[in-house]
Amino acid sequence: MDDFLAARSQMALSLGFHIIFACIGMIMPFFMAVSHYKWLKTGDQDYKNVTKAWSRGVAIFFATGAVSGTVLSFELGLLWPEFMKHAGPIFGMPFSLEGTAFFIEAIALGFYLYGWDRFNRWFHWFTGVVVGLSGLASGILVVAANAWMNSPTGFDYVNGQFINADPIAAMFNDAWLSQSVHMVLAATVATSFAVAGVHALMILKGKNIRFHTKAFRIAALFAAISAILQPLSGDFSAKDVAKRQPAKLAAMEAHFKTEKKAALIIGGVPDEQTETVKYAIKIPGALSFLAHGDFETEVTGLDRVPEKDRPPVAIVHYSFQVMVLLGVLMMLIALLYLAIIWRKKNWLEKRWLLKLFVIAIPAGFIAVEAGWMVTEIGRQPWIMYGFMRTADAVTPMPGIVYSFYIFTAVYMSLSIIVIMLLYRQVKMVGVLYDLPAPHSLSDNH
């Protein structure tokens, strides 16, 4: 492995690790706040227990997300100093605002986690809401910075120099909105399916059923709503990418030849040498429609992109297919679930429904990772689309491969420990919360 590949791998690993914790840390506080609200309103002790259990999850994920995020803010410079030297002052604005949001999140979390029975109950609840809102703001800001790498604006490029930086214009680049919406929804889908699935599993196992049912219903509702909205946002994103980054769209769709009435390629094995796709299902005109809203419009293929500017096709295409497939499956589960709560309430107890959610536990996170691979690998060979190549941005320091090995080992061990911690939290629900009779009002401080 050469140093450039090692640097890219280390960045991919760090982002791939951080994104999971960031998603959960961003969305789970909202579950917690909903459950907390229900407890305050109904006095149902189960909701208090669910809230406390989830807040422990938030604490674990926030801490891990916070350190892996800190690492990333340094890695940008450690791995890509040439990029940061030029890009820092242009696209740094969202990072400086994110610093504020992150700080507020940390403060609010301190109040929330340690504030039980110490503050006015609604103030305490409010700090939980602030954790969620500031986490959400952080997520949107960081994605806005990433969007700038896909759609660099807010500067003039004169004789190889980046001048007249305008950080505000850079922050509101053309990609920030579509990417942020897609990411926030993705985080919601992934987190809520994972959480709902874990509680469904515990119901199936017959453990603390009342507790887990209440938790499941909150998470499943988030899952259902977000999974139905996500394909709409995906469509918005795809049309946006078709306009701004035709090379990325072409790689996603394995679309080699520029043509009118372009066919949508589903599945298949792209061959970059012969520029063909084998074993695929092709729907004529569908790609033109999806990318430009019209069955006739020409869709730019990879043949219009100079060979040295093309992203790797196969991996981007596969990742994209995985993301879309999982997104569609989760949307179907979501539709079914909504239909059930609307019309067939008695089906809520059915084991097959719970099993469906258990199977979907990892689906959202696999889709998130696949989606990030599409957007990051699809941008290659550029670190700053159209202006700076990733290979020109890498650190001159040799031996990055060792640092990659070390970080791999660290992140692997952390993943194992976090999974163990969650397993223990779930296993100990009955012991930790000593579940009392329903509708107990004994906890009015």
Added chain:
Amino acid sequence: MIYVVMAYLWASVLLYVLMGGADFGAGVLEFLSTSSSKDRTRKVMYRAIGPIWEANHMWLIIAIVILFVGFPVIYATMSVYLHIPLTIMLLGIIARGTAFTFRNYDAVKDKMQVVYSKTFMYSSVITPLFLGIIAGSAVSGRIDPHAANFLDAYIFSWLAPFPIAVGIFTVIICGFLAAVFIIGETKSEEDTKRFVTKSKHMSIAALVIAVVVFAAAWYEGIPLAHWLFGNPVSIACVLMAIVSLIWMWASLFTRQTKLIRIIASAQVTLLLVAITYEHFPVLVTLKNTEGLSLLAEQGAEKTIKALGIALLAGSVLILPSLFYLLYSFSNKNSD
């Protein structure tokens, strides 16, 4: 506006040293405690730092963001030539942050607790050690952009007596701050005594290591004495810091917890003023050439303006809530 941004950079470094430092120090003290008193030391410390734990480390993020948005050349240069110590520091941050939280939130208290505690203790020493090494090498002109080989460029930029001495000094300062801050959080006379003793030991250790730092500087030919005694402001700061040690010891006997905290924080602040005053506006000194100056390397005008406004607006949100957090969980308000 550039002065606002520089003031924030300086203040966030100072606050990181004070608050993050006290936080690291909790682990340092655990590391230095005898095994019989480790548990007791730990218990008192965690009740004290739990709620403000995450917030303490945000100052580092603020400082690094100011650096890469406002002064990208300085950020990039440090990232390249101090890659190794920065990476070790990051590994320390990962290990420490996760170990602390995992220890607290592991639902089953078994042998893993020992793993978390050990990880926390060691990383609490390693992280500030390398922070100090990074600071020591940044100010002492070891970074050489024209270095011809790997060792000179990436290893000897930080591996030398002076940066290491500064690193050890940083570790001791953290322990000192932690001991002093925690005195006010103790609930029994026995615990109070324990941390008063620790404060005394740490302040003596800081004096001893300071001598070592001077020796290392002398050995390497670094004009540390000139930086600290070359101008009236720095001299005044150093003298005040040393003289106030005596005042602090006196206050330790009378157990004026608030006063001790203020004096200790002031001492650290004075030291930071003394060292930065002579260097200003240079942040990173380079070998055989001029250093990287905050004024010369500042980012585009619009960026600095936007950054300054963002920092000012952020403070309006952050500072009141942070003070309320600290106030709510200080000793007199807890049960």
